Amino acid sequence: MMSAADLMSAALGVAFLSLAVAQLMCMIRLVLGPNTGDRILALDTMVINALGLVIVLGIHQGVRIYFEVSLLIAMLGFVSTVALARFILRGDIIE
Amino acid sequence: MSLEIIGTYATALFLLIGSGFALVGVLGLLKFNDSMTRLHAPTKVGTVGIGALLLASMTYSYVSGAPSMHELLIMAFLFVTAPISANFIAKVNLHQRACDTPPAPPRDDTWSTLKSPEAEGDIPSGNEGS
Amino acid sequence: MLGRALRWLMPHPFLTLLLAVVWLLLQNEISAGMAVFGVILGVLIPWGTAAWWPDTPHRFRLFKMIRYSLLVMWDIMVANVQVAWIVLTVPNAKLKPAWIVIPLDLLEPEAITLLAGTITLTPGTVSADLSDEGHSLLVHVLHTEDPDAVRDDIKSRYEARLKEIFS
Known part of the structure; x- marks a missing residue:
């Protein structure tokens, strides 16, 4: 059984790598996606993945200030998804 | 087994689970071939993956001596807003006719996204100013 | 006073x-x-x-609401593992997506919003649209052999509990 610190750094490496690979796969769907809904979904998923990357970076560096960054990214990502969808549905974001 | 070692193992476990779920969610996004089925995977499995990563961050802060609970805020925010964005993207798919037509509702006329705007007298028709 | x-x-x-x-x-x-x-x-x-803010909020039963949210959290954990299993193992040709129409008994918009959010959070179902008078909910299911069973399941598990909470 590996020691706790070794397991921790291995887990951090695996987390970084899988989130980066997930981000690249989202970009593939962003280019491929035949409809607009697929592209909006790919952009929203990329924002959530970026949020995950910031959280794992905060664990790795032991810094506490990344929490505010992640809260802002989450809020702005949601608002931008809703704005894109409303633009397609109605042609107008705020009536 | 001191509490610190248990906490470190728990953090590593949550990290692996969270990143695994995020990867599976995006795999579903790439794999399916219909617009509406592609919607299910990243919005839900991805949200739980990020929830597990936030749990890892909380337990790690307990281990390193400065306990913090504010990751619960991000978790609550994501659980409330992920269904809303999924609903909007489903409406975009319905509006652009990118999926099979759904069956009609039993009591009313039609679904709100598919309802065309009634001509209330002030929407000009196409060939007036020729 | x-x-x-x-x-x-x-x-x-x-x-x-x-x-x-x-x-x-x-x-x-x-x-x-x-x-x-x-x-x-x-x-x-x-x-x-x-x-x-709109006028005075509707009354709801707090204890039943807490039990409802615990039930929803348990369902989220269990069903996410099921969807991850479907993504990894079921090939595309064998997938059976379906549309379901759920006729609603709830009246207040807050209750309908909670029901739609719960349906979307428990994996396998996504609530897509509301009919124009507000009497039915359109739901898309990922992989099911029997759509009617899913509809009865949603009505008995979630809508019955929400009707008790908001009555």
């Missing part, structure tokens, strides 16, 4: 409590000073924005 004074001070009591808890979480320290400041903010903010 005291009841009327309390209701004038806090027209939305759950909003006050929620604001105080969010303030404590945001500041990340649980001390008496922060709690008092949270309660002050929780009283001032609804009072200052009272012009934009």
Whole structure:
């Protein structure tokens, strides 16, 4: 059984790598996606993945200030998804 | 087994689970071939993956001596807003006719996204100013 | 007399409590000073924005609501593993997606919103649209052999409990 610190750094490496690979796969769907809904979904998923990357970076560096960054990214990502969808549905974001 | 070692193992476990779920969610996004089925995977499995990563961050802060609970805020925010964005993207798919037509509702006329705007007298028709 | 004074001070009591808890979480320290400041903010903010809030909130049963949210969280954990299994093992040709129409018995918009959110959070189903008078909900299911069983399951598990909470 590996020691706790070794397991921790291995887990951090695996987390970084899988989130980066997930981000690249989202970009593939962003280019491929035949409809607009697929592209909006790919952009929203990329924002959530970026949020995950910031959280794992905060664990790795032991810094506490990344929490505010992640809260802002989450809020702005949601608002931008809703704005894109409303633009397609109605042609107008705020009536 | 001191509490610190248990906490470190728990953090590593949550990290692996969270990143695994995020990867599976995006795999579903790439794999399916219909617009509406592609919607299910990243919005839900991805949200739980990020929830597990936030749990890892909380337990790690307990281990390193400065306990913090504010990751619960991000978790609550994501659980409330992920269904809303999924609903909007489903409406975009319905509006652009990118999926099979759904069956009609039993009591009313039609679904709100598919309802065309009634001509209330002030929407000009196409060939007036020729 | 005291009841009327309390209701004038806090027209939305759950909003006050929620604001105080969010303030404590945001500041990340649980001390008496922060709690008092949270309660002050929780009283001032609804009072200052009272012009934009709708009228008095509907009553709902708190204990049943807490049990409902615990049930939903358990369902989220179990069903996410199922969807991850479907993504990894079922090939595309064998997938059976389906549309379901759920006729609603709930009337208030808050209750319908909670039901739609719960349906989307438990994996396998996504609530897509509402009919134009508000009597039916359109739901898309990922992989099912029997759509009617899913519809009866949703009505008995979630809508029956929500009707008890908001009655």
